[in-house]
Amino acid sequence: xxxxxxxxxxxxxxxxxxxxxxxxxxxxxxxxxxxxxxxxxxxxxxxxxxxxxxxxxxxxxxxxxxxxxxxxxxxxxxxxxxxxxxxxxxxxxxxxxxxxxxxxxxxxxxxxxxxxxxxxxxxxxxxxxxxxxxxxxxxxxxxxxxxxxxxxxxxxxxxxxxxxxxxxxxxxxxxxxxxxxxxxxxxxxxxxxxxxxxxxxxxxxxxxxxxxxxxxxxxxxxxxxxxxxxxxxxxxxxxxxxxxxxxxxxxxxxxxxxxxxxxxxxxxxxxxxxxxxxxxxxxxxxxxxxxxxxxxxxxxxxxxxxxxxxxxxxxxxxxxxxxxxxxxxxxxxxxxxxxxxxxxxxxxxxxxxxxxxxxxxxxxxxxxxxxxxxxxxxxxxxxxxxxxxxxxxxxxxxxxxxxxxxxxxxxxxxxxxxxxxxxxxxxxxxxxxx
Amino acid sequence: xxxxxxxxxxxxxxxxxxxxxxxxxxxxxxxxxxxxxxxxxxxxxxxxxxxxxxxxxxxxxxxxxxxxxxxxxxxxxxxxxxxxxxxxxxxxxxxxxxxxxxxxxxxxxxxxxxxxxxxxxxxxxxxxxxxxxxxxxxxxxxxxxxxxxxxxxxxxxxxxxxxxxxxxxxxxxxxxxxxxxxxxxxxxxxxxxxxxxxxxxxxxxxxxxxxxxxxxxxxxxxxxxxxxxxxxxxxxxxxxxxxxxxxxxxxxxxxxxxxxxxxxxxxxxxxxxxxxxxxxxxxxxxxxxxxxxxxxxxxxxxxxxxxxxxxxxxxxxxxxxxxxxxxxxxxxxxxxxxxxxx
Numbered sequence: 001x002x003x004x005x006x007x008x009x010x011x012x013x014x015x016x017x018x019x020x021x022x023x024x025x026x027x028x029x030x031x032x033x034x035x036x037x038x039x040x041x042x043x044x045x046x047x048x049x050x051x052x053x054x055x056x057x058x059x060x061x062x063x064x065x066x067x068x069x070x071x072x073x074x075x076x077x078x079x080x081x082x083x084x085x086x087x088x089x090x091x092x093x094x095x096x097x098x099x100x101x102x103x104x105x106x107x108x109x110x111x112x113x114x115x116x117x118x119x120x121x122x123x124x125x126x127x128x129x130x131x132x133x134x135x136x137x138x139x140x141x142x143x144x145x146x147x148x149x150x151x152x153x154x155x156x157x158x159x160x161x162x163x164x165x166x167x168x169x170x171x172x173x174x175x176x177x178x179x180x181x182x183x184x185x186x187x188x189x190x191x192x193x194x195x196x197x198x199x200x201x202x203x204x205x206x207x208x209x210x211x212x213x214x215x216x217x218x219x220x221x222x223x224x225x226x227x228x229x230x231x232x233x234x235x236x237x238x239x240x241x242x243x244x245x246x247x248x249x250x251x252x253x254x255x256x257x258x259x260x261x262x263x264x265x266x267x268x269x270x271x272x273x274x275x276x277x278x279x280x281x282x283x284x285x286x287x288x289x290x291x292x293x294x295x296x297x298x299x300x301x302x303x304x305x306x307x308x309x310x311x312x313x314x315x316x317x318x319x320x321x322x323x324x325x326x327x328x329x330x331x332x333x334x335x336x337x338x339x340x341x342x343x344x345x346x347x348x349x350x351x352x353x354x355x356x357x358x359x360x361x362x363x364x365x366x367x368x369x370x371x372x373x374x375x376x377x378x379x380x381x382x383x384x385x386x387x388x389x390x391x392x393x394x395x396x397x398x399x400x401x402x403x404x405x406x407x408x409x410x411x412x413x414x415x416x417x418x419x420x421x422x423x424x425x426x427x428x429x430x431x432x433x434x
Numbered sequence: 435x436x437x438x439x440x441x442x443x444x445x446x447x448x449x450x451x452x453x454x455x456x457x458x459x460x461x462x463x464x465x466x467x468x469x470x471x472x473x474x475x476x477x478x479x480x481x482x483x484x485x486x487x488x489x490x491x492x493x494x495x496x497x498x499x500x501x502x503x504x505x506x507x508x509x510x511x512x513x514x515x516x517x518x519x520x521x522x523x524x525x526x527x528x529x530x531x532x533x534x535x536x537x538x539x540x541x542x543x544x545x546x547x548x549x550x551x552x553x554x555x556x557x558x559x560x561x562x563x564x565x566x567x568x569x570x571x572x573x574x575x576x577x578x579x580x581x582x583x584x585x586x587x588x589x590x591x592x593x594x595x596x597x598x599x600x601x602x603x604x605x606x607x608x609x610x611x612x613x614x615x616x617x618x619x620x621x622x623x624x625x626x627x628x629x630x631x632x633x634x635x636x637x638x639x640x641x642x643x644x645x646x647x648x649x650x651x652x653x654x655x656x657x658x659x660x661x662x663x664x665x666x667x668x669x670x671x672x673x674x675x676x677x678x679x680x681x682x683x684x685x686x687x688x689x690x691x692x693x694x695x696x697x698x699x700x701x702x703x704x705x706x707x708x709x710x711x712x713x714x715x716x717x718x719x720x721x722x723x724x725x726x727x728x729x730x731x732x733x734x735x736x737x738x739x740x741x742x743x744x745x746x747x748x749x750x751x752x753x754x755x756x757x758x759x760x761x762x763x764x765x766x767x768x769x770x771x772x773x774x775x776x
Contacts (some may be wrong), residue, residue, distance in 0.1 A: 052773065063535035066488060067528040073498055077513025078520055081581065084513075088506020089731045096499035097742050099492060104750045107492045108757050111485040114774050119760055162506075164732040394514035396583045405521050412525060416532055423539045433773065 027192025083392035098142035106135030193224025201353035225336035243293035249377035252318035437736035450702035452493035461610025463557025507729035530556025569598025574717030608633035616687035654708030671700035
């Protein structure tokens, strides 16, 4: 196999793995903030117990998130050196800013939070988790700014054989950044809400620590309800931005081959990319796609055939990940609505508790599908419209080197993943210390 | 021109601070089996690093990120040429980082043993490989004007590279045992002190060899003969190393650790100042060498990055210093009873 494919696989392994752990920390940290702030305000020891218990699970994820993040940063240099040289002027600075303004903050204060329970005043200790939350979110903003730039490059000129920054504000303030960030952060909050609600459901079904887990459940379901409504609403805006800036991605999301005005959405659809058409195409809602993408039924939506074959993303994975993600998004709203409605006597709804518990993996699935859509839908570009993936790979590394490291990554990550989920399950099952 | 020089200095500072801070926990991690006689002592060592290692490692991420942002061409060619050693460092750091968090979360001797191996191996290997890699950079790396690498990983283990690697390991181990001497009490602290004392002798020998060998194998001293004022930098490193011995004799642990911090800080400054204006010299084609001028970002990027660095680096130093002070107490058996202890 050639170096490009192997490097892509390696990057995919590293990213998906990193992203198995980061969303939970991203979303859970605000729940910890909420719990500990309540503890400071009310003095109720149970909130402290909650912050400690859910914090323990947070930490198991945090460690693995940090160390796998280093890998991602270094891979741009090791495996994608042509990319790094070509766009480093813009892209590199965003990563460096992330480390300087955010990563230090979260890494320093998470340790202060863990080891500071007896060493700091209540308020100082609560401040530490606030700073961690701010650090985590600011970190996400910069990383997603960097990713948004790969999706929609702005604020640069091509000079001296590379992309040079000309307008920093354009890079940071483009709508793509804020839609991506808010969509991502609410997705992570949905996931964390489901996670806490799911684990609480497990204990409520068994009747252990009822007061503790009912409190946790109520907070989590409220949190997840708000987040899951927001994630869908923002997701819609995000898709409209994609329609404007990445027409090939939109066409692949909907498997639209011919350019159309008044474009419909088909409730039943199955792409047939080899023959540049759809194998199944039924139950149309006329004008719906034009309306959703451009807020007008008469708007023209570009079809895939309008683009050269070698500039189209793989249709099936893009299309499927989009549909599944959206479907799951709506399912989460329904589930959290019901849970919120019954929250005061939730222990009397064992079936629902079971459903919530088994829905936790679905939130992970939804978030991974979202990334698949974003990254596969951008193909064959590494920077949309500017640089192709095949031109970005390091010239000096051999396929053997990459193959060996890919195998090593897969092996080490699999083992760590197993150990990590084992510890999460164990800790979650154990419940809080008496 | 001035912006490139500013970023060269910042680049040196980031690496130097990284080696100084992560240096002690990498060194201490490597010495775990030598220093700890039983499970409790092991846990004291873990907890002596507990609140710090994570924040320390971020200096590496920032040093890497700053290379990417300020000198993208150097970042690209350096990282792809040194592919194998870099990935080895990464794997080591991954296993090590996880070891801290995982070790105490499951009660079984076998489980703890696995993570102890990860900690020791994951601490020793980066210490060694960073030394080997930097020493090789000082001599020059065989790459051409197209950024193609003409060496192989085993060739990095040449005599000068190995001396660099061993010096790093010894410095970090001494730094780590001084840290434990300050952070623990009783037998363990005493043992840490004795080991630090032995390591000091070894560091001295290898430091002398390295400084002389550098004159033969590299151009690091050229800048010093051109601008003799620069000799202040290695002089501070040497005095600091002597002070480590003085404080060991006097029994002043924290001062000893600070002196060894200065030793690492100024040893790094010494080598990077000798490199100027190169960042990644080529051993086969001087024209291919990457300097701060031919590999830097645009002036706008450098300016923006400078603003960010000027505001945030002092802020980071401030709150990390505060965190170090907050957790500067001696770790005792009593601390191991806390829920949060490793």
